[in-house]
Amino acid sequence: MEVYYFTFTGTSKQIAEEVVKKVGGRLFSINSVKLPYVCWLFLSFFPGLKLKSSFKPPTSKRLVVCFPKWTTNCPPVTYFFSWLKKNGYSFDEVNLIISYKGWKKELYLNHYSSVLKKLAKKVNFYFLKQKNWKEEIKNLVLG
Numbered sequence: 001m002e003v004y005y006f007t008f009t010g011t012s013k014q015i016a017e018e019v020v021k022k023v024g025g026r027l028f029s030i031n032s033v034k035l036p037y038v039c040w041l042f043l044s045f046f047p048g049l050k051l052k053s054s055f056k057p058p059t060s061k062r063l064v065v066c067f068p069k070w071t072t073n074c075p076p077v078t079y080f081f082s083w084l085k086k087n088g089y090s091f092d093e094v095n096l097i098i099s100y101k102g103w104k105k106e107l108y109l110n111h112y113s114s115v116l117k118k119l120a121k122k123v124n125f126y127f128l129k130q131k132n133w134k135e136e137i138k139n140l141v142l143g
């Protein structure tokens with residue numbers, strides 16, 4: 001299993017590290033330009049917008065991807081999935097672990113369900129509240 005993360009304030013990295021501790025696997029980051037909060041907020045309003053990110057291409061058929069919930073879209077993560085699709089990757093299972101403050105997860109669920117269509121046979125969503133993720137992750141069973 002390969003565990004990827006993208007983070008702005010560090011939570012998703014901590015979550016990814018915890019997942020590796022729990023289930024094993026290797027940790028990889030999705031790297032993007034560093035922008036201030038207001039810029040990310042603005043960009044996150046455009047569904048489907050991609051912003052170039054860099055990462056090690058996966059070699060496994062099962063992925064975990066940890067990232068934050070941003071309004072309608074997280075552009076570096078959308079780029080990651082689009083790049084994989086464009087380059088002919090396919091997965092048996094992708095587990096998305098999304099940290100958020102607690103608002104409007106349905107928007108994201110719909111968006112990333114459509115982004116991952118045809119890329120993965122099975123997609124699982126796990127939303128963890130930023131304030132409480134250390135507790136919530138204890139009950140998380142992947143797959």
Ligand SMILES: Cc1cc2nc3c(=O)[nH]c(=O)nc-3n(C[C@H](O)[C@H](O)[C@H](O)COP(=O)(O)O)c2cc1C
Pocket residue numbers: 006007008009010011012013037040041042044067068069070071072099100101102103104129130
């Ligand atoms: C640009 C931006 C947009 C956000 N939009 C939402 C949102 O729509 N709903 C929500 O619950 N939290 C939202 N948040 C809060 C983050 O999802 C939350 O703080 C997350 O745990 C941060 O993860 P990170 O530390 O890995 O960056 C937003 C944060 C940012 C920076």
